Amino acid sequence: MRFPSRLLAANMAFALLLWAALVVLVAVVGAVIAINGSLTESAWEKAAQVPRWYALFVGVALVREYLPMYIAHGQTRRQFGAQGAVTVALFAPFLALLLVLGYLLETGIYALAGLEQALGQVHLFTDPGQLPVVFTEYLVEFLAWIVAGAFMGAGFYRWREGGVFTIPVGVGLVLLAESTVGPGLRLPFLLGRLGRLGLDLPKSPAVALAIGLAVLLAGLALTWSIIRDVPLRNRWS
């Protein structure tokens, strides 16, 4: 199998730009709050809830944009499936690494400013300095969100509005993974009580990694079951 270098590079370059923009935004917002004297927690921790939505978008775009492009360029669904799987498996740790870098940057800035980098939410880690655990938490989270996006994106691409039936499964994949690194879905502004749904799972990096891997494999298998013979959309003429 050919290594998906350009698919990865394109997504990584864009993610890097978004990460830089997020860093600037968090720095500006954090500075404004600090000037008012009320910055008592990690600002990056709050901002770190946004990238998972980007991860979901990447999963959707993988099927909706790149699958048709691959096929139109003479690649098979099998070739795309393999390259897409590798892309997800490598892009999620890349995103997690960017999140870790964000915490590291914040640690330095807070230390210079004499601020405490306290955490306001339940995590797998108890201190932003636990870098391997921080990396593990976000890795598991991004794996789940990307693969859930790919699965739901495949459902909507194939069945249009019928894809709505893939949402419960996609949410289930995310819920399972999120419950290994925190209280659960953590979607405070969405879905009401469902947004706070969680499973009571043991919180350890090993369990999180094992379940994250299982979610990844299950999500990829489910996505493959939809795209393995999916027709490209066209206007009938």
Place this chain on the structure above:
Amino acid sequence: MRVDVEDLVVTYGEVTALDRLSFSLEGGKIYGLLGRNGSGKTTLLSVLAAFRKESSGTVRIDGEPVFENEGLTSRVSLIRDAGETTDLGTAEDALYFAEWLRPHWDADYARSLMDLFGLTRKMSVKGMSKGMRSALGVVIGLAGRAPLTMFDESYLGMDPPARYAFYDALLADYMEHPRTIILSTHLIEEVSSLFEEVVIIGRGRLVVHEETQTLLSRGTAVTGPAERVDAFTDGLTVLGGTSLGSTKSAMVYGEIDEARRGRAAEAGLELGPIAMQDLFIHLTGDAR
């Protein structure tokens, strides 16, 4: 590349888009694929390019089934106006992936085509006019140099000068790099001079598959004094006609034998070719 289609059926729910379609193309030529809206052209090309699977029947390219056959699909290219290969951000992004995924990609040729159509690499595809997007599709289709290259009305959005530049570029590149090219179009008169063979489908079925010259020879324009034209064409299949004063020109479908040609000459009538579009209208006019 040789194309063999046998009893091909494609259905969309209750709708049958292709209905036991069969034909063969020996390859190495420029083929015209003609048909009215809804005749099944896009569906046929989509099956040939493995964009979708047939419901039944067989499609073979160089003797092998094409769907999920990576040895074959990498040698097949279909450019549609749906924009699968172009709608990725900037023109540069589209070329970036085309170069990577197309085994026969010619970057220099792509660059010269970009110049020809007035495209720049930094242009956002979503911000392009329809004509520019079509031109970008044409660049990717031609520079991909796939042994089986198909364009599904993907150049219709281009303005006439750009379309004629495309026809010239296509012909020049085909002469330099012979391959099988299929053009699906409604602009029959513009493109018909490129076709070596023509496949016409209607309601998902084959209407005609012939060499262009053979097809054109089926139609004749009979011109002369109105009453003599009427007398000559009596009993023949007349597709239509025009009159100017006492002079009339009638389009006749079907072979005109030597005896009839002799009678036409005696009557002072001129016999000439008719346009492919007129034949197309006749052949597909009752297709629904």
